[in-house]
Amino acid sequence: MPKDTGIGASSKRREDVRFLTGKGRYTDDINVAGQAHVVFLRSDMAHGRINSIDTADAAAMPGVIRVFTGADFEGVGTIPCGWQVTDRHGEPMQEPPHPILAQGKVRHVGDPYAAVVAETAAQARDAAEAIVADIEELTPVIDMKAALADGAPKVHDDLKNNLCYDWGFVEENKAAVDEAFQNAAHVTTLELVNNRLVANPMEPRVAVGDYAAHDDSSTLYTTSQNPHVIRLLMGAFVLGIPEHKLRVVAPDVGGGFGTKIFHYAEEAFCTFAAKAIQRPVKWTSTRGEAFMSDAHGRDHVSKIELALDADHNFTALRTETYANMGAYLSTFAPSIPTWLHGTLMAGNYKTPLVYVNVKAVFTNTVPVDAYRGAGRPEATFQLERVVDKAARELGVDPVELRRKNFITEFPYQTPVAVEYDTGDYNATMDKLLELIDRDGFEARRKESEARGKLRGLGLNCYIEACGIAPSQLVGQLGARAGLYESATVRVNATGGLVVMTGSHSHGQGHETSFAQVVSDMIGIPEDQVEIVHGDTANTPMGMGTYGSRSLAVGGSAIVKATDKIIAKAKKIAAHLMEASPDDVELKDGAFTVAGTDKSVAWGDVTLAAYVPHNYPLEDIEPGLEETAFYDPNNFTYPSGAYACEVEVDPETGKVDVISFAAADDFGNVVNPMIVEGQVHGGVAQGIGQALLENCAYDENGQLLSASYMDYAMPRAHDVPMIKVDHSCQTPCTHNPLGVKGCGEAGAIGSPPSVVNAVIDALQSAGHDVTHIDMPLTPPRVWAAMNGANATGGGGTAHGRSVGAGDTATH
Amino acid sequence: MKVTMTVNGKERSAETEGRTLLSEYLREGLRLTGTHVGCDTSQCGACLVHVDGQPAKACTVLAQDCEGAEVTTIEGMANADGSLSRIQQAFQDHHGLQCGFCTPGMVMAAAALLKDNPQPTEADVRHYLEGNICRCTGYHNIVKSVLAASGQSVEPVAAE
Structure with missing residues (x-):
């Protein structure tokens, strides 16, 4: 029930x-009363030298209050980067300044170089058009591999080159990994791209x-x-x-x-x-501005190699990735292709040796940073694609190859630093197979074929590191911040309470689920618990919401603060009932003394705390308000198995997702409705990445996909009903709720399923296609089927995840 | 120029320029901020309102073209006593929203659909919502909400 x-x-x-x-x-x-409006004038070229900016005409326009350029910000700080990565040779990454308004050069389409403040937004827009800028166009670098070539134009003149860092992980394992490849019975190699995306929250x-x-x-x-x-x-x-x-x-x-x-x-x-x-x-922001100023996501070009022995055990894994940083380092950008990507390359498998090399590259494009999953989708996509390809090459069942290599004993220390606390990968795989009726697939395929469609089934596993993050560990890894979370619980005299949390809700429903936790702990109705967030003036210092951390880290801080409240309330209750605090129990909003019929209501205790007439003032202070900071001692490791069935139209290459199923292990679940909604949304974004979404630049660095007419967002008819299950639960061992986090799983786990399914569909019709780069648009799939272009995008030969003329539109 | 229209049953007026969009008129002129602007290009549907009974994307309608029109916004969709209407209640019951930004447009679109097609199929709903983008829900629970609002039975919210 x-x-x-x-x-x-x-x-x-x-x-x-x-x-x-x-x-x-x-x-x-x-x-705000008296407010003025600003409109930014943004570069329409990817790379240029600013010779002069004449703002005189603009300043004289109606309603204009002031026009700003980079010169107004001399002596002001620049936008900082929050994470320093150290390269293979122990050197810090190259870290260029990021001025508020461009100084000297513009470095990507959308880089702001002037700003007009006026009485109305329309007046500011009009005046921005009157600014005359002499900007000399320079050759841009768009392709990551070309950007690293000798003599390539430099995005930042003061840096040595366009290489932010060259990172190796685990560097000490490199020789052993190389040796394992020499001794391998079979090696599967895959070059692939993880397409550049734009997060596109609906609110600009x-x-x-x-x-x-x-x-x-x-x-x-x-x-x-x-x-x-x-x-x-x-x-x-x-x-x-x-x-x-x-x-x-x-x-x-x-x-x-x-x-x-x-x-x-x-x-x-x-x-x-x-x-x-x-x-x-x-x-x-307008939506067009959002496309050219919100940090983009993904944009990796990778080569992955998997070594297997004669019994199909994975013996080593080796990857090389070019990761686009864009023109400046966004807040967490350096950490995404490294610590949020390399540490997940073991996946669900007991591969003993892993080596990950990442070259982070500056280009004349919008900065790239975390987008839902952030590094973990890139790791999962490489790994789950190469495992699927290995299964095909070896002629074995992709499920059995995965099962053979699953980690089955926990805790498990991976060769890439992280230690998984719990998990049961066979259980989620079993659950997935139950959800998808795999045995019935051949009949469904025949039914599709009868309608002239090719049907494919793709599946994959995933693991992610969430609950970001243990502060001491990430400090050693280069984070310039702590990643704890905070909560203050303020109980009011009449028994209701306010929880002030450092987590932030922007769709996740914290106001509901956090209240469920506190209500459950004290035994008062949920509507007696108010959740306050989003304002530094009335919440304790907290690190916010990302990395599927809010319940695992923020929720744990709330539990700790509520524990303190309950402990103090028990002392007050003990005084009121003339009992020992050790004998006092709290259940259903009432304090009782074990073995007696003594009882005092929650509201009587809270009132006593603020009206301390009969109160142990010599032992405890009045009032009932506690703050807790929770710093996790490990990441959490949600995991699961996903599957997708597609139909491909052989005439056009159009892919339709027919069904999608997700079996996740999120540990304990506070609000199943909200958790399932998170998976639905993540899966839709993953389907979007796999089939539709493509942030495209042309050779000159022009952003081709800067509106919803050019950037194909998933719409209602692009996504099927999604089967979700979270009944496999191995609770997190190190946080008080036993929760793991569910916000990113869908986006991490779904792209490989979709691509694996399309490859399965094409191979069923005899097409010798082993890979197509995302997004699997009709032209790419059609070209792959017809031998016109083996992988569709052709991106890995160049260092670009997406090319011109390659956008999908509805 | 002052433009007057009937908004949510009441006559309202605000000053406009020729270029003032209906979305700006509602949000800035009348301070009805439930109508959201998500894209400026008529693609996302967050700004959907009803003009003379027809769905319209307020970011691409000039306010001065709506002089004298009957306009309904999300603020006019609750029951007279302030409680959630059948469609709004279905969205809450079936978790058809997360961040809430696309939600006003989704509710307005759902109302327009159900007026024309009181018993839509799942495919009908997905087709009709083509002009409304949601980035949070994957549409799964929006589709369920609309079907539920039409009185059709749908799966319970969780553990499907």
Whole structure:
């Protein structure tokens, strides 16, 4: 019988009521009295030298308050990077400055080099067109491999070259890995790309800067997944505002998917300009601007090799990846292809030797950073594609090849640093096979063939490292921040309580699921628990939401703070009942003394805490408010097995996803409804990556896919109903809720299933196609079937994940 | 120029320029911020409202062309007593929203669909929602919500 409240219940989301009635309060809904509007003038060329910018005509336009250029930011800090990667030779990565407005050069289409602040957005837009800029076009570098060639144009003149870092992991294993390949009975090799994507939360970014002269304080309203991180980065590193003079508010945020983690120049601009003109300054991104200024995702070009012995045991794995950083280092960019990618290359398998090489490259493109999954989809895609290819080459069942190599004993120390605490990969595979009726597939294939369609079944496993992250460990790996989470629980006199969390909700339903946890622990109704987030002024310092961390890390902080509340409340209750605190129990909102009929209600204890007339003041303070910071001692490791059936139209190459099934192990689940929704959304994004989405640049660095007419977002008819199951549960061993995180699994686990299914469909018709690069658009699939282009994109020979003329549109 | 229209049953007015879009008129002129702007190119549907009973993307309609029109926005969709309407309630019951940004447009689209086609199939719903993009839900629960709002039985919300 499903629970109807507390942990494990599919409680309806309380936040839905405001969203369904138009009462949500998103950043663009905020207008501060007296606000002005800014419009940024952005580079229309990929690479150019700024000779001069004439703003005189623009400044004289109606309504214009002030025009800013890079020269106005001399002496101001630059947008910082939050993670330093050390290369194979022990040297720090090359780290160029990222000015708020371009100085000297523009380095990608969309790089802002001037900003007009005016009374209205329309006036600012008009005036921006009157700015006359003399920008001398320079040869851009778009292709990563070409960018590393001797003599290539440099994105940053002050750097040695365009190589951010050349990273090897685990460097000490390299010789042993190479030797294992020499001794292998079989080696499967695959070159592939992980296509550049744009996260595309439906709410474009917005920033409103406000300055209060009376106390010299600044407030920034922004579309962020982590307001405290923005406060720290912008205050300490860019504008020099102490944290006690800076408030960052991220109210209702309309989706993030990673791209709203980062500190952006527009946030710093609005905060800076508000002080400069002594008026609030608002910026609302258009969708076109979002495409050329939101950090992009993925964009890896990889070669992966898998060594097997004669019994089909995996003996070694070797990869080489070119990872696009874009023109500047976004907040977490260096960590994505390294610590969030290399550490997952063991996957679900007991491969004893792994070596990962990553070359991170600057190009004249928009910065690339975390997008849902962030490094882990890239690892999973390589691994699950090469395992599938190996199974075909060896003529064995892809399920059995996986099972043969599964890790089955936990905890398991991988050769790539991380230690998996729990998991049961056979259980999720068993569950998946139950969901998909694999035995019935041949009949379904024949039915499709009767309709002239090719049908394929693809499946794969995945593992991810979530619950980011143990601070000491990530500090050693180069993180410039701690990655704990915080919570304050403030109990009110009449028994209701407020939880102030450093996590941020932008669609995940924390207001509902966090309340379920606290309600369950104390035994009071969920509606007695209010969740507050998104404002540095009323939440403790916390690191926000990404990396599927909110429940595993933020939820654990809430549990710890609530534990402290309960411990103190028990002392108060013991006093009221004249009993020993050790004998007091809390259940269903009442304190009792074991073995007696003594009882005192939760509300009586909370009232006593604030009206301490009969109270042990000599032992404990009045009041009932506690704060906890939780720093995890390991990552969590959600895992699972996914499968997809597709139909391919042999006449056109169009792929239809017929069914999709996901069997996940998320450990314990607080709200199954929300968890399943997270999987649905992630899978749809993964299907989008596999079949539709492509952020394309041409040879000159022009962004070809800068609107929804050119960038193909999955629509309702592109996605099937998705079967999900999370009944295989091996609870996390090191956090108090036993939860692992579910936000990214769908996006990590789904692309290889789709591609594996398409390859299966084509091979069933005798097409000798072993790989097609994502997105598997009709032209690419058709070309592969007709031998016109073996992999469709042809991206790995060059260092580009996507090419011109290669966009999918509806 | 002052433009007057009937919005959610009440006569409302606001100043406009010739280029003022209906979405700007609603959001900035009338402070009805439930209508969202997600793309500016008529693709995403977050700005969908009803104009004279027909669905319209407010980001591509000029406010001055709507002088005298009857406009319904998400703020006008709840029951008279303020409770969630059948469609809104179905979205909550079936978890048809996550971040909530596309949601007003989805509800307005669902209302328009069900007016024309009170018993749509799953394929009908998916086809009709072609002009509304959601990045969070994978559409799964949106489709279920719309089918449920039409009175058809759907699977329970969790552990399907």
